[in-house]
Amino acid sequence: MKRKIINVGLILCPIGFVFLSLFIGRYPISIVSIIDMFWSKLTFTTYNLSDIYQTVVWEIRMPRAILGALVGGSLAMSGAAFQGLFRNPLVSSGILGVSSGAGFGAALAILIFNTQTTIYLFAFGFALLAVIISYLIGKVYNTAPTIMLVLGGTIVSSAFAALISFIKYVADPSDKLPAIVFWLMGSLASASLQDLWIAGIPMVIGMGGIWALRWRINVLSMGDRQARSLGINTTLNKGLLVIFATLATAGAVAVSGTIGWVGLIIPHIGRMIVGNDNRLLIPASFSLGASFLILIDLTGRMITGSEIPLSILTALIGAPFFVYLLKITKGKGW
C-alpha cells in the first residue's frame, strides 16, 4: 500500500511540476486560463484569449519545462546507472569527463562561431570525445578495467578543465568571456520548441536504453566475476550502459550547460525513497531528477530580476543536502 502511494507520487510529481511551471513567471497567467487552454486543445475548440498567452505557454514555458524534465531526468538516470556500473555510490553522471568535454566544446564554439547550433554540436561532440578518450585510457591497462576507466575519466576531466581555462584566458573579456562563463553555469533559457526536438533525441535514446537495462545494472553491480557467472556478457552490457548513459548526459549538458549535483544527489534521494533495486531506482531517479530541475529552474527565474544560473542553485541546495546524506547513511552499510 505504502509502495503504491510512493509509485503514484513519483509518477505525478514531474507532471505536477511541469504544470506548475506553466503559470509561474514574469508574465502572470492564472491557473484558470491554463486549464481553459488545455481544455480547448483537447476539444479542438478555439480559445479566445490573446495570442501572447498562447505563445508564452506553448512556445516558452512548456518547452522549457519539458527540457528541464529531460535534462534533470537524464543526469539523474545516468548518475544512477554509473553508480551501479562502477559499484560506487559516490560516482556521478560526469564521471567519464562528459561535462568538462561539453564545457570545452561549448567554450570553443562561443569563441569561434557563437551561434546556438554550433554551441550545441560542439558541446555534444566534445562530450562524446571525452568519454571515448577516457575509454581508450581505460584500455591501456587491462587487468582492472573499471578502475582504469574512472581514472581515465578523471584525467580527461582535468585536461579539458585546463583547456576551458585557456579559452577563458584568451576570450574577449567584454562579450565572449561572460558568454562562456554563463554557459558553464548552466541554463535552460535557450530552450525553444525546435531545440527541444533535436536535443531531446540523444536524451530519450539514452534514457530508454538505461531503462531497458535497469535489471542488468543490479547484476553488474555485483562485480564482474559474479555478473559473468550469472550469465551476463559483462563487456557487452557494460559497453551498452556506458554508451546510453553517455548519450543521455551529453545530450543534457550540450543543451543546458554543466549542471552539477543532479547526477550525484538525485540517485541518493531515490535510494532513500525506493531502495537500491535499480528496477525501481532508475524510474525514480528520472522522476526526481526531472522534478528537481524544474523546481530549480523555477526558483532561478523567480527570486531575482535576472535569472540565476542553475548550477549555483543545484549546488547551494545540493551540497548541504549531500553532507546530510553522508551523515545519515553512514550506518547503512556504505
Place this chain on the structure above:
Amino acid sequence: MSLLEVRNVSFGYDSQDLFHNVGFRVNPGEILCLIGPNGCGKTTLLDCLLGALKAREGSIFLRGKDISALRPSEIAKHIAYVPQDHEKSFPYSVMDIVLMGRTPYTGMFSSPSFEDRHIAEAALDLLGLNTLKERPYTQLSGGEGQLVMLARALAQKTSVIVMDEPTAHLDFKHELLIMETMVQLVRETGLSIIMATHFPNHAFYFESNNIATTVALMNKKTLTAVGSPTDILSEENIKSIYNIKAKVISCEVGDKKLKQIIPLNTLL
C-alpha cells in the same frame, strides 16, 4: 559422458603457465574438493570452469559441449557460482540478491517475472531463509550471507555449483551448517559441487556422509593427485604439498566411520 570434464587444461596470465595439464571429471551427485596451498591457482581454475577466463590449452566440456563455444547465459544455466566472502557494494534486499539467480533466464532488456520470483522464494524456503527476505544483505552475518549466496545459486537451477572457500571466515557452527546443507542438497537433488577449500577435513566429512567425493590436490602448477579422500589425503601427500607433518586419525561414532587429518608441526 560426465557432467563436467576438464581435459588437459593450462592457463597463465603472462608467458608463464600458472598451471598446466589439469584434468578431472565430475559426475552427477558428486562433490569435488580442490585442495592446495595459497596462490596455487585454485580460484583461477574455478574462473576457467565458469567461463570467465579462457584456458590457454585444453578444453572444458559441459555435458559434452566445449564451454568456450557457449554464451555466458548458456553456461550460467548449468554452472552456478557461490563467491568467497566478498566486498558488497549496495545494500540490496536478500530477495533482490536471490532473484539475480534468474538472470540467465531473462532477456537482455527485461526483468525477472512473477514466476522467477516464485522460484527465488522456493530457494529461500529450502534453506530456511524466508524470514530474511526483506533484510539488506549487507547486514547479514557471514553464515547467513553465505546461505543467501547458496540460495541464489539454487534459484539458478543448475546441475553444478562452484564454490570458492564456502566456509572461510565462518564460526564453528556456521561452517558445519553450510557443510550439512551441501550434503543435504547433493543427496536430495543430485546436484554436483566443485569447491576450493583449505580444509582437507571437509573432504573426509563428505566421504563419511556417504557422498561420492573426489579430492584434487593442486600443487607445483598441476594436479598432483586425484582420487577418493582416503586414498589421496595421506600423511605423505599432505607433507609433500604443505611441507608439514600431519597425522590421519579415525574413529567410529555410531555407525559412522570418521576420519580427520591433524597438522602436527611444520617442517623445514
